[in-house]
Amino acid sequence: MSKINFKLFLSLLLLPEFALAAELNQANTAWILTSTTLVLFMTIPGLSLFYAGLVRSKNVLSVLMQCFAITCLVSILWLAGGYSFIFANGGALQKFIGGASKVFLPGITTGALTGDIPESLYFMFQMTFAIITPALIIGAFAERMKFSAMLWFSGLWLMIVYVPVCHWIWGGGWLSDLGAMDFAGGIVIHINAGVAALVSALVIGKRRGFPTTAMPPHNMTMVVTGAGMLWVGWFGFNAGSALTSDGRAGMAMLATHIGAASGALTWMFIEWLRYGKPSVLGIVTGMVAGLGTITPASGFVGPIGALVIGVTAGIVCFYATQIVKRKLIIDDSLDVFPVHGIGGITGSLLTGVFAAGSLGGIGLAEGVTIAHQVGVQALAIVVTIAWSAMFSYFILKCLDKFIGLRVTPDEEVQGLDTVLHEETGYLDL
Numbered sequence: 001m002s003k004i005n006f007k008l009f010l011s012l013l014l015l016p017e018f019a020l021a022a023e024l025n026q027a028n029t030a031w032i033l034t035s036t037t038l039v040l041f042m043t044i045p046g047l048s049l050f051y052a053g054l055v056r057s058k059n060v061l062s063v064l065m066q067c068f069a070i071t072c073l074v075s076i077l078w079l080a081g082g083y084s085f086i087f088a089n090g091g092a093l094q095k096f097i098g099g100a101s102k103v104f105l106p107g108i109t110t111g112a113l114t115g116d117i118p119e120s121l122y123f124m125f126q127m128t129f130a131i132i133t134p135a136l137i138i139g140a141f142a143e144r145m146k147f148s149a150m151l152w153f154s155g156l157w158l159m160i161v162y163v164p165v166c167h168w169i170w171g172g173g174w175l176s177d178l179g180a181m182d183f184a185g186g187i188v189i190h191i192n193a194g195v196a197a198l199v200s201a202l203v204i205g206k207r208r209g210f211p212t213t214a215m216p217p218h219n220m221t222m223v224v225t226g227a228g229m230l231w232v233g234w235f236g237f238n239a240g241s242a243l244t245s246d247g248r249a250g251m252a253m254l255a256t257h258i259g260a261a262s263g264a265l266t267w268m269f270i271e272w273l274r275y276g277k278p279s280v281l282g283i284v285t286g287m288v289a290g291l292g293t294i295t296p297a298s299g300f301v302g303p304i305g306a307l308v309i310g311v312t313a314g315i316v317c318f319y320a321t322q323i324v325k326r327k328l329i330i331d332d333s334l335d336v337f338p339v340h341g342i343g344g345i346t347g348s349l350l351t352g353v354f355a356a357g358s359l360g361g362i363g364l365a366e367g368v369t370i371a372h373q374v375g376v377q378a379l380a381i382v383v384t385i386a387w388s389a390m391f392s393y394f395i396l397k398c399l400d401k402f403i404g405l406r407v408t409p410d411e412e413v414q415g416l417d418t419v420l421h422e423e424t425g426y427l428d429l
Contacts, residue, residue: 025116027245032117032125035240039128042233043135044071050226050288051139052425054334057218058415059143060425066147070135070154077158078127079104085163086171087126095174098167115243125240126170133162133189139334140197141204141405144412147420149405156395157196161388165192169380179365180380181351181373183252184241186296186344187384194341195388197332198324203396204405206331208412220280227284231260234291238298248362252299255306256291259298262307263290266314289317289339293347297354301361305354309347316346345381352377 048067052060074082084102091099102108105123114122134154141150166188168175182188207215217223239253267286272278293313294306301309320338324330332338352374357363364373399405406412411419418424 023116024113024118025244028115028243029117029121031245031249032121032240032243035236036121036125036128038233038236039125039132039240040071042230042237043067043128043132046226046229046233047132047135048226049222050230050284051142051334053219053222053224053226054139054217055142056215056415057426058417058424060218060417061421061423062147062416063138063142065421066138066150067135069147069151070138071131073151073155074131074134074158075127077155078123078130082130082158082163083123083126085159086167090167094172095177096167097164097173098171117243122243129185129189129237130158130162130166133185133193134158136189136193136336136340137197137200139336140201140332142333143416144207144406145204146404146407147416149399149403152399152403153200153395156399157392160395161196161391162188162192165384165387168383175380175383178379179368179373179376181300181355181377182296182348182380183299183351184238184295186292186348186351187380190292190295190340190344191348191381191384192344192388194337194339194344195385196392197336198330198341199389199392200396201330201332201337203393203400206329207333208409210331211325211329217281224280224284227287231287231291234260234295238295242299248299251302254303255298255301256294258303258306259294259310259313260287260290262310263287263293263313263317266290266311267318270314270318285321285335285339286314286318289313289343292340292343293317293350296344296348297351299362300351300355302354302359304360305350309350309354312346312350313343317343348377348381349374 044067048064051067052063055063081100081103083105084100085098088099088102090097093099105120108119108123110118110120112119134157137154137157138150167173169180169182169188170176180187209215234256235253238256239249242249242252264283264287267289268278268283271282290310290313294309297305297309317339320342321335324332324335324338353359353370355361355364355373356370364370396405407416407419
C-alpha cells in the first residue's frame with residue numbers, strides 16, 4: 001500500500017461513520033446490556049406478579065406459569081427464525097418479510113456487530129420485546145384457557161402476527177419506508193397485543209359468572225409490586241430503544257417517567273371525583289396506561305409532549321375500560337385492550353403531533369407536516385389492527401377446532417392451578 005493510500009485509509013477510519021462501523025462502542029454496549037435485563041425483568045417477574053395478583057387465588061399459579069413458559073418458548077422460536085424473518089435481508093420480499101439467513105444465527109461470533117453493539121446483544125434485546133408481547137395477551141383470557149392452547153396460540157401468534165408487523169416497522173419494511181414512527185413498540189407491541197387480546201376475549205367467551213359475580217384481585221400487594229417492577233423495567237424498554245447511551249436515551253427515559261406519572265395521577269383523580277375515593281388498583285392501572293401510551297413517542301417528544309400524552313392516556317384508557325367491561329360486556333379479564341390497545345393507538349397518533357420541533361419534539365422529516373405524519377401513523381395503526389385481528393381470530397378458531405381453547409365449566413370453577421398444574425399458590429386452599 002502506498003503512503004498516500006495508507007494516509008487516506010487512516011483518515012477514513014477517523015471519520016465517525018467508519019469508526020462506528022468498525023469498532024465496538026463499550027458505553028452503548030453496557031447500556032443495552034442493562035436495558036435488555038430491564039426489559040426481561042418486566043416480564044419475569046414484573047408482568048407475572050402484576051397479572052397474578054389481579055386474578056383470583058385459585059388461578060395465581062396458572063398466570064405465573066404462562067408468563068414463565070412464554071419466556072422460554074419465545075426464546076427458542078426467536079432463535080429458530082423469529083429474529084431472522086424480521087432483521088435479515090429479505091431480498092425481493094424485503095418490504096414485507098425478512099430472510100432466513102440468520103435462522104439459528106449461523107456465523108454470528110463475538111465480533112459480529114449491529115451498528116456499534118454486538119449482534120448477539122441486539123438479538124437478545126429484541127428478543128425481550130418479543131417475549132413480553134404475547135405475554136401481555138394472556139391477561140385477556142386469564143382463568144379459562146387451556147395451558148396447551150395458550151402455548152400453541154403464543155407460538156403461532158408470534159410467528160404469524162408479531163414477526164411481519166415488527167418487520168414492517170423496525171426491520172426495513174414498507175411502513176418504515178413510509179415514515180411510520182414507533183420508537184419502542186406502541187404499534188408493534190401494544191396495538192398488536194391489544195387487538196389480539198380483544199379478539200381472544202370475544203372468541204373464548206366470558207368467565208363463568210361475569211359480569212354479575214364480583215371477581216376482585218386476590219392480592220393487591222402482589223399487583224403493586226409487579227406494577228413497580230414494570231415502571232422500572234420500562235426504562236430499558238423505551239430508553240434502551242435509542243440503542244445508544246446519549247441524550248436521546250436520556251430524553252426517552254424522562255418522557256417515559258413523565259408519561260407514567262401523569263397517567264397514574266390522572267386515572268387516580270378521575271376515580272376520586274367519580275367514586276369518592278382513589279383506589280390503589282386505579283393508580284397502578286393509570287401508570288401502565290401512561291407507559292403504554294408514551295412508548296411509541298418516547299424517543300421523539302419532549303417533556304411537555306410526554307405530559308400531555310400521559311394525561312390523555314389516563315383519561316382515554318379509563319373510559320375505554322368502562323366501555324369494554326360495562327357497556328359492551330366483553331370479558332377482557334385484565335383490561336389488555338382498553339389499556340394497551342387503546343393506549344397504543346392514542347400514543348401512536350399523538351407521536352405524529354408532538355414529535356414536531358415546534359411542539360418540543362425532535363422534529364419531523366424534512367417537508368413532512370403534522371397532518372401528513374398523523375396520516376402515516378393512522379395508516380400503520382389500521383393495518384396493524386386488521387392484520388392482528390384477522391390472524392389472531394384464524395389461529396384461535398383453528399386451535400379451538402383441533403384441541404379446544406377452554407377448560408370445562410367444572411374445571412374453571414375448581415381453578416386452573418389444581419386442574420392444569422396439580423399445585424396451589426397458597427397452603428390454606
